[in-house]
Amino acid sequence: MPFISNINFTEGTLVKRSLETFFGIGPKVSQSIMARFHIQPWAKVGTxxxxxxxxxxxxxxxxxxxxxxxxxIQDSIMRLKDMGSYRGRRHAMGLPVRGQRTRTQIATARKLNRTLRGGDGRMGT
Structure with a gap:
């Protein structure tokens, strides 16, 4: 089984998909890496x-x-919180940061930010 950056991949896995498993590498970046090394889009890791x-x-x-x-990313969020900026306060409260609607659709943002805040996402806890 081939290793890429100390992670074991099966031989039948596509190279593009295996690159995208790394946090911070999306479709565009994986495509540019594959183009740099002249790897075909349908190539498998085993080949x-x-x-x-x-x-x-x-x-x-x-x-x-x-x-x-x-x-x-965590350091950037902590910097915003320490400065006391609007975005930092929104991060701290678990609310949408980039101007999304909160009047009716707040539950999704609370669910997504639950791990950052450490609570269970309900009001009053």
Whole structure:
């Protein structure tokens, strides 16, 4: 089973899909990485050469993905909270930050922000 950036993938998995499993890599970024290494969109991880896998791992190690990216996002949110900005207060309360409607559709935002706040998302708890 081939390894990409210390993660084991089955040989039948598409390279595009396996790259997108990393936090911070979406369809556009995975497509550009595959184009850089001349990998076909339908190529599977098992068909790649060992040198290509090493190059992919080296490329991913230069990018901010997984825990580094999560830590950077959390630091940005904490910076907003510490400044006391409007966005920071909205993050702290678990409310929509980017101007979404809260009059009728607040339940979804509370569900999504439940893990950040540590509560169960209900009022008064």
């Amino acid at each position: 790649l050469k060992a040198s290509t896998l090493i190059d992919l791992t080296a490329e991913l190690s230069n990018m901010k993905i997984e825990n580094d990216l999560r830590r950077e």
